Amino acid sequence: QKFVYDFTEGNKDLKDLLGGKGANLAEMTNLGLPVPPGFTITTEACKVYLESGDAPTALRDEVSAHLKALEERMGKQLGQADDPLLVSVRSGAKFSMPGMMDTVLNIGLSDASVAGLATQSGDERFAWDSYRRLIQMFGKTVLGVDGELFEEALEAAKHAKKVTVDTDLAAADLKKLVKQFKKIVESEAGREFPQDAREQMDLAINAVFDSWNTDRAKLYRRQERIPGDLGTAVNVCSMVFGNLGPDSGTGVAFTRDPASGHQGVYGDYLQNAQGEDVVAGIRNTVPLADLESIDKKSYDQLMQIMETLENHYKDLCDIEFTIERGQLWMLQTRVGKRTAGAAFRIATQLVDQGLIDEAEALQRVNGAQLAQLMFPRFDIEAKTELLGRGIAASPGAAVGKAVFDSYTAIKWSRSGEKVILIRRETNPDDLEGMIAAEGILTSRGGKTSHAAVVARGMGKTCVCGAEDLEVDTKRRRMTVGGIVIEEGDLVSIDGSTGKVYRGEVPVVPSPVVEYFEGRMHAGADDADELVAAVHRIMAYADRVRRLRVRANADNAEDALRARRFGAQGIGLCRTEHMFLGERREMVEKLILADTDEERETALAALLPLQKADFIELFESMDGLPVTVRLLDPPLHEFLPDITELSVRVALAESRKDANENDLRLLQAVHKLHEQNPMLGLRGVRLGLVIPGLFAMQVRAIAEAAAHRKNAKGDPRAEIMIPLVGTVQELEIVREEADRVIEEVQAATGTDLKLTIGTMIELPRAALTAGQIAEAAQFFSFGTNDLTQTVWGFSRDDVEASFFTAYLEKGIFGVSPFETIDKDGVGSLVRSAVEAGRATRPDLKLGVCGEHGGDPESVHFFHEVGLDYVSCSPFRIPVARLEAGRAAA
Ligand code: ADP
Ligand code: MG
Numbered sequence: 084q085k086f087v088y089d090f091t092e093g094n095k096d097l098k099d100l101l102g103g104k105g106a107n108l109a110e111m112t113n114l115g116l117p118v119p120p121g122f123t124i125t126t127e128a129c130k131v132y133l134e135s136g137d138a139p140t141a142l143r144d145e146v147s148a149h150l151k152a153l154e155e156r157m158g159k160q161l162g163q164a165d166d167p168l169l170v171s172v173r174s175g176a177k178f179s180m181p182g183m184m185d186t187v188l189n190i191g192l193s194d195a196s197v198a199g200l201a202t203q204s205g206d207e208r209f210a211w212d213s214y215r216r217l218i219q220m221f222g223k224t225v226l227g228v229d230g231e232l233f234e235e236a237l238e239a240a241k242h243a244k245k246v247t248v249d250t251d252l253a254a255a256d257l258k259k260l261v262k263q264f265k266k267i268v269e270s271e272a273g274r275e276f277p278q279d280a281r282e283q284m285d286l287a288i289n290a291v292f293d294s295w296n297t298d299r300a301k302l303y304r305r306q307e308r309i310p311g312d313l314g315t316a317v318n319v320c321s322m323v324f325g326n327l328g329p330d331s332g333t334g335v336a337f338t339r340d341p342a343s344g345h346q347g348v349y350g351d352y353l354q355n356a357q358g359e360d361v362v363a364g365i366r367n368t369v370p371l372a373d374l375e376s377i378d379k380k381s382y383d384q385l386m387q388i389m390e391t392l393e394n395h396y397k398d399l400c401d402i403e404f405t406i407e408r409g410q411l412w413m414l415q416t417r418v419g420k421r422t423a424g425a426a427f428r429i430a431t432q433l434v435d436q437g438l439i440d441e442a443e444a445l446q447r448v449n450g451a452q453l454a455q456l457m458f459p460r461f462d463i464e465a466k467t468e469l470l471g472r473g474i475a476a477s478p479g480a481a482v483g484k485a486v487f488d489s490y491t492a493i494k495w496s497r498s499g500e501k502v503i504l505i506r507r508e509t510n511p512d513d514l515e516g517m518i519a520a521e522g523i524l525t526s527r528g529g530k531t532s533h534a535a536v537v538a539r540g541m542g543k544t545c546v547c548g549a550e551d552l553e554v555d556t557k558r559r560r561m562t563v564g565g566i567v568i569e570e571g572d573l574v575s576i577d578g579s580t581g582k583v584y585r586g587e588v589p590v591v592p593s594p595v596v597e598y599f600e601g602r603m604h605a606g607a608d609d610a611d612e613l614v615a616a617v618h619r620i621m622a623y624a625d626r627v628r629r630l631r632v633r634a635n636a637d638n639a640e641d642a643l644r645a646r647r648f649g650a651q652g653i654g655l656c657r658t659e660h661m662f663l664g665e666r667r668e669m670v671e672k673l674i675l676a677d678t679d680e681e682r683e684t685a686l687a688a689l690l691p692l693q694k695a696d697f698i699e700l701f702e703s704m705d706g707l708p709v710t711v712r713l714l715d716p717p718l719h720e721f722l723p724d725i726t727e728l729s730v731r732v733a734l735a736e737s738r739k740d741a742n743e744n745d746l747r748l749l750q751a752v753h754k755l756h757e758q759n760p761m762l763g764l765r766g767v768r769l770g771l772v773i774p775g776l777f778a779m780q781v782r783a784i785a786e787a788a789a790h791r792k793n794a795k796g797d798p799r800a801e802i803m804i805p806l807v808g809t810v811q812e813l814e815i816v817r818e819e820a821d822r823v824i825e826e827v828q829a830a831t832g833t834d835l836k837l838t839i840g841t842m843i844e845l846p847r848a849a850l851t852a853g854q855i856a857e858a859a860q861f862f863s864f865g866t867n868d869l870t871q872t873v874w875g876f877s878r879d880d881v882e883a884s885f886f887t888a889y890l891e892k893g894i895f896g897v898s899p900f901e902t903i904d905k906d907g908v909g910s911l912v913r914s915a916v917e918a919g920r921a922t923r924p925d926l927k928l929g930v931c932g933e934h935g936g937d938p939e940s941v942h943f944f945h946e947v948g949l950d951y952v953s954c955s956p957f958r959i960p961v962a963r964l965e966a967g968r969a970a971a
């Protein structure tokens with residue numbers, strides 16, 4: 084087994100073995116770009132080290148051999164007193180991870196070799212500057228000394244000399260600083276700063292290995308589902324010096340603008356500095372374009388190299404480079420991060436340049452980015468007053484009056500006010516306030532905090548962990564940098580950037596939504612350019628996808644919008660919404676009915692209303708399938724609240740004027756009250772115990788379809804029975820439904836071609852899918868309820884109570900209500916698909932849970948062979964895009 088690869092031996096596809104940084108350094112080396120020579124220690128070596136607590140013996144020898152080769156090539160030895168070879172030791176896992184170790188530069192310097200470096204470079208100041216940097220970085224990252232101590236000493240030295248930037252410190256000052264730094268190391272780490280160069284290197288390498296297992300790195304991996312045993316690679320790279328005077332420097336660059344995607348010169352440059360200075364913001368950088376006048380030769384070469392890299396990686400790259408006395412060196416490259424908008428633009432630009440094809444373009448964007456582009460956003464041109472910044476926990480742009488407790492949030496929102504609920508952190512008691520608010524802002528907690536999890540579940544804008552804000556709930560105010568925001572003051576929060584503003588920032592609609600709505604077309608300005616890119620990518624996706632995309636919609640308005648967004652039908656029309664509002668009273672009558680006659684009267688009153696709803700719906704979706712689900716929720720949802728009604732009746736009784744209807748209602752409410760309504764009398768169970776209920780609904784659907792047929796329309800209704808657990812339930816309902824349909828067909832002289840199917844949302848239904856398919860013409864997986872019943876938890880309860888703890892402990896990286904749990908719930912879906920198709924090869928299969936609009940879940944549904952996904956109208960473009968990406 085080979086543990087060490089020279090930069091000339093690797094390539095960009097070896098990220099597993101060499102880490103991202105190492106693989107790309109090798110790739111650049113082999114492209115003939117100027118990379119300082121070096122070698123990479125593999126992730127395999129790290130694994131052995133982590134398992135056995137010691138570096139493999141073979142590793143030491145291999146490192147020695149590679150070091151020797153490097154020394155021969157460079158003509159000097161590591162730490163050699165009169166002319167030292169210096170190296171950097173750089174971490175580099177496959178995925179970059181917070182909590183992993185930083186890089187140590189200038190390894191090889193010591194009390195002896197610092198003089199040699201001074202003589203060789205002819206620059207004493209440079210030599211001592213490099214030495215103090217080594218002790219500082221080594222002390223902090225390898226020996227675990229608090230970095231602040233070094234910073235304070237550096238500040239004090241500048242202060243004593245009355246200068247503000249480190250370049251104004253002379254060799255003598257730096258020499259003194261080195262002495263101080265060494266003392267800090269001794270007292271804090273309990274050991275001297277190692278003078279032996281090889282010891283420095285080995286300690287640094289082991290420290291990189293060890294950093295794989297810091298608590299932060301472990302937690303991050305568990306949440307992101309990164310396997311814990313990948314290990315990190317370590318890069319040893321000969322040093323080049325950007326701090327050798329004004330003809331030296333260091334910088335970062337992008338091959339194109341990561342915000343717009345436009346080609347051009349984007350980056351920052353800092354003269355006379357080493358790499359970490361740019362990031363640390365110690366001195367002000369200049370725009371990369373200025374390098375042209377500072378050092379034209381290096382600038383031209385850099386432009387050339389960037390073009391080479393783009394053409395080679397066929398993507399936007401970011402790079403780190405250093406210029407040493409007029410000689411350009413490449414120190415890192417990788418495919419660069421970009422904004423959501425730029426991702427779409429860059430993908431189409433690369434297609435136009437002939438660098439990638441359409442299938443590849445689809446892989447360069449994703450549904451999360453598209454979703455981000457669809458949120459309304461704050462007007463960037465508006466004048467704003469930034470109060471602070473937190474974590475962008477749940478996207479959107481929300482404006483409202485500041486309130487500091489849930490009670491006020493509910494009270495104000497009831498009277499029509501828009502409010503932003505501001506808390507230090509939220510807990511389950513805040514749930515109602517969160518629902519009432521436009522957005523949620525907290526000063527504590529991260530992406531997995533209660534506020535963040537619940538807000539994402541509700542699709543509500545949320546900024547959390549804005550630590551600059553001091554929230555004082557008792558006095559109903561928050562302060563930030565001397566500004567006081569009182570209850571009732573307007574604030575604006577941006578859940579996509581984490582920014583918090585004072586006052587009302589104007590909101591502009593997303594141009595991408597305007598485009599989907601058909602209100603905007605591709606043109607010339609900036610937003611239009613984005614829209615044109617989205618338009619093209621969506622066209623690619625639609626061309627290749629196999630999954631069809633339907634909408635969950637209950638009325639014509641939503642259906643029409645869904646159609647504009649590209650829906651190919653309705654996958655879930657919930658009929659319970661048709662039972663609310665002023666019709667609630669009719670439902671009450673139905674529930675209270677004592678006799679068949681009373682019941683039939685109540686149903687007969689509902690029938691024409693339902694029918695009218697369906698006519699509208701079928702018309703709006705003419706020519707496309709519409710799956711109508713028969714009544715699903717427990718009946719108590721249509722009745723008054725048990726406590727409220729009890730109080731009312733009790734009061735009335737004490738006044739001796741209780742009314743008859745209230746008394747009957749209370750009786751019914753008591754009778755229907757359930758401990759676990761989610762698991763009680765609902766779905767098909769209702770249809771089986773309330774005579775005529777489902778028949779009335781089926782009749783309304785059939786008559787509406789017949790009406791549309793006779794009006795020369797093309798209705799394609801599908802009747803869906805919810806919460807079936809066994810085929811017998813379905814058989815009974817079907818018999819009745821078939822009879823009703825036949826009656827309607829005969830009476831109207833139509834052939835309606837209605838199909839009848841079921842939801843698969845109980846484990847038993849999934850487990851007996853083969854039997855159920857005998858009676859069902861289609862399955863629609865209700866993955867919300869299926870997730871609840873497979874896991875045995877009720878969503879409303881768990882998301883607000885213990886999900887935060889589960890996410891923090893890494894038990895799941897994302898809520899199973901957000902992304903389908905492939906191993907558990909998903910495996911039931913998979914086997915039900917197989918069993919269902921075995922019984923009935925032409926069984927139509929879809930999904931209508933919220934997972935239908937979740938990117939990762941869509942890929943899963945493609946893979947298990949469903950025919951369509953159905954999601955909320957707003958998620959349809961995301962589902963179309965992901966279905967395309969899954970198939971491409
Ligand atoms: P990070 O992952 O934090 O970017 P790097 O390993 O890239 O860590 O190094 C941090 C900084 O040090 C970068 O600016 C990099 O360019 C610079 N650097 C790393 N190795 C060398 C080297 N051999 N010579 C000069 N600068 C280096
Ligand atoms: Mg780093």
Ligand code: MG
Nearest residue numbers: 104403414415
């Ligand atoms: Mg770097």
